[in-house]
Amino acid sequence: xxxxxxxxxxxxxxxxxxxxxxxxAWLRSEGGTLVALDDDAPEVTEFDEVNGWxxxxxxxxxxxxxxxxxxxxxxxxxxxxxxxGGRSYLIELVLFGFDGEMVIDGSARQVDHPAFAGxxxxxxxxxxxxxxxxxNNADExxxxxxxxxxxxxxxxxxRELGPEEVAERRPSx
Amino acid sequence: xNRTVAGGFWLIIYLIVILSPLFFMMIGDTPPxxxxxxxxxxxxxxxxxxxxxxxxxxxxxxxxxxxxxxxxLILKYHRQIATIxxxxxxxxxxxxxxxxxxxxxxxxxxxxxxASRAGNWALYTFILLALLSYFRKRINLDYELxxxxxxxxxxxxxxxxxxxxxxxxxxxxxxWKHGVLIGISVVxxxxxxxxxxxxxxxxxxxxxxVAEIKAERGDTWSFTVTARDHEGMRFRPxxxxxxxxxxxxFTVEEHPFSFSSSALEPKRLEFGxxxxxxxxxxxxxxxxxxxxxxxxxxxxxxxxxxxxxxYAFYAGGVGITxxxxxxxxxADRGDKRPIVLFYGDKSWDATAFTDALAELEKRLDLTIxxxxxxxPEDWDGESGFIDAGVLExxxxxxxxxxxxxxxxxxxxxxxxxKALEQREVxxxxxxxxxxxxx
Ligand SMILES: Cc1cc2nc3c(=O)[nH]c(=O)nc-3n(C[C@H](O)[C@H](O)[C@H](O)COP(=O)(O)OP(=O)(O)OC[C@H]3O[C@@H](n4cnc5c(N)ncnc54)[C@H](O)[C@@H]3O)c2cc1C
Numbered sequence: 001x002x003x004x005x006x007x008x009x010x011x012x013x014x015x016x017x018x019x020x021x022x023x024x025a026w027l028r029s030e031g032g033t034l035v036a037l038d039d040d041a042p043e044v045t046e047f048d049e050v051n052g053w054x055x056x057x058x059x060x061x062x063x064x065x066x067x068x069x070x071x072x073x074x075x076x077x078x079x080x081x082x083x084x085g086g087r088s089y090l091i092e093l094v095l096f097g098f099d100g101e102m103v104i105d106g107s108a109r110q111v112d113h114p115a116f117a118g119x120x121x122x123x124x125x126x127x128x129x130x131x132x133x134x135x136n137n138a139d140e141x142x143x144x145x146x147x148x149x150x151x152x153x154x155x156x157x158x159r160e161l162g163p164e165e166v167a168e169r170r171p172s173x
Numbered sequence: 174x175n176r177t178v179a180g181g182f183w184l185i186i187y188l189i190v191i192l193s194p195l196f197f198m199m200i201g202d203t204p205p206x207x208x209x210x211x212x213x214x215x216x217x218x219x220x221x222x223x224x225x226x227x228x229x230x231x232x233x234x235x236x237x238x239x240x241x242x243x244x245x246l247i248l249k250y251h252r253q254i255a256t257i258x259x260x261x262x263x264x265x266x267x268x269x270x271x272x273x274x275x276x277x278x279x280x281x282x283x284x285x286x287x288a289s290r291a292g293n294w295a296l297y298t299f300i301l302l303a304l305l306s307y308f309r310k311r312i313n314l315d316y317e318l319x320x321x322x323x324x325x326x327x328x329x330x331x332x333x334x335x336x337x338x339x340x341x342x343x344x345x346x347x348x349w350k351h352g353v354l355i356g357i358s359v360v361x362x363x364x365x366x367x368x369x370x371x372x373x374x375x376x377x378x379x380x381x382x383v384a385e386i387k388a389e390r391g392d393t394w395s396f397t398v399t400a401r402d403h404e405g406m407r408f409r410p411x412x413x414x415x416x417x418x419x420x421x422x423f424t425v426e427e428h429p430f431s432f433s434s435s436a437l438e439p440k441r442l443e444f445g446x447x448x449x450x451x452x453x454x455x456x457x458x459x460x461x462x463x464x465x466x467x468x469x470x471x472x473x474x475x476x477x478x479x480x481x482x483x484y485a486f487y488a489g490g491v492g493i494t495x496x497x498x499x500x501x502x503x504a505d506r507g508d509k510r511p512i513v514l515f516y517g518d519k520s521w522d523a524t525a526f527t528d529a530l531a532e533l534e535k536r537l538d539l540t541i542x543x544x545x546x547x548x549p550e551d552w553d554g555e556s557g558f559i560d561a562g563v564l565e566x567x568x569x570x571x572x573x574x575x576x577x578x579x580x581x582x583x584x585x586x587x588x589x590x591k592a593l594e595q596r597e598v599x600x601x602x603x604x605x606x607x608x609x610x611x
Binding site for chain 2: 009010013014016017018020021022024025026027028029064065066067068070072073097099109110111112113114
């Protein structure tokens, strides 16, 4: 009864594949989770309020809900933020998305980043700030960084760029 | 190579191929780690994709791969494992969204990002393909049309999945890793080219000619082809071949039939074909002299592969054909081993090959037990179905181990399987052949 054995073999194989994948995920995430645990602990920083606006909690919520699926940590953001034109570019990136090439650590990648124009101004400003201060990014910010405020997002909405245009506006690092 | 060893060997190769992307993604340059569930989901995506790609090689009828298992088993396995693969692929977005409900928008087939769109469409294509296969008979989808659609959709889905991976650009940012992934798929898809173009081109050099068509009882025809200027086909009794009729071996219309003639005559091959549908319905009217091509031999249902001290054959209806070949071959070889043949059919008038079987009874140590569903009035043989009672009365109590070979319609296979179980025949001594491959 080869067929009976074959049925069992198929289930066994399926189970084996799932277990192997879980092992892969564990190996690939263990470091990540440990790092993330340290880093996720909210660092109490001097930046917690911008002009009296407390953004921390919103920023973290939005990041967990909408960014974490793809980004575990973003460590290039302060560099972009301080580059020429980078400050508005980051707003445009989250508002209008990005479709084009990005050079990261010297290698070019084709990137397709979703647009989050549907979020409100507070959420977007807060999440950008969250990225700017998390994972020790805050150390790389200038003395008085002028973090994002909801108004800045509001202003940028009028630009109505396409994701390809955003790609062209990315400062080169 | 011994069949068990060969079987195990291919299984290990299969696992290595399927799991290799996960291994490659972990070594060399790796992108930053992500949470467990994200990596798990992505891993399932890779495994699922390679597993679907491997299906192309699985169904390409490579004899070295199918020989240890039998192609019917491979096709059954194809169905199961492809379903599992699509399940894994489905789990990929589902886990991502459960882990992070904010990603729900990515499931929108016309929204999200280019990457997510390609992924969604790949998945929908796979699901459509699976549904068409499961419900083909119920929605009366023509078999040939289904086959072309099946291969086409599979091809589209695999390509879309690769577009999705390319655009998602995470692990595949390292060029050689991306190359490995694409390479696996390309090698697998090449099997389709082999099956549909290269193999038919090879068959073209080995044409056959329809030499004789004889009506048997029970809407069955003995259909004989002869090799045209080549040495024919060496097969093992019980094996089968895909038959194509007409000048072109590139046709999609091909049907599997068991050889019914003696394996000692490789140049003159006979099939017993029962009228059942479009193709088989017209088999009696095929003009003599028509060109035919045979893709074969295939199958692992043969006493030659498993020598035993004696045999018990169980045939239901047209399931008699592989046994005709076995009996004719054994008779030609002067085989002395004891054989019992249980042969079930509707009525005596619907039972094919009775005359030929009577001749074979004289040449072999053969006992035939006919079991008729609707016996004639003066019938003193068995009636009803082949069941435990029939076996009880006719399977000799003996010191030898017989191999039990069963071929017929699905309900008959189940019934005989059960009867053998009641008789405590060990599973290792039972083999089934299914005519319902698809
Ligand atoms: C290993 C094997 C050995 C077989 N040996 C014999 C034999 O010796 N004698 C015999 O009469 N029949 C045999 N069959 C069955 C035979 O292949 C089908 O009856 C035939 O293909 C039906 O085609 P059709 O167009 O006449 O019928 P249709 O009405 O088109 O099809 C009826 C059903 O047969 C199946 N079928 C149709 N085409 C194919 C195909 N190309 N490949 C596989 N299945 C198909 C499908 O499930 C379909 O729904 C065998 C089948 C297999 C798998």
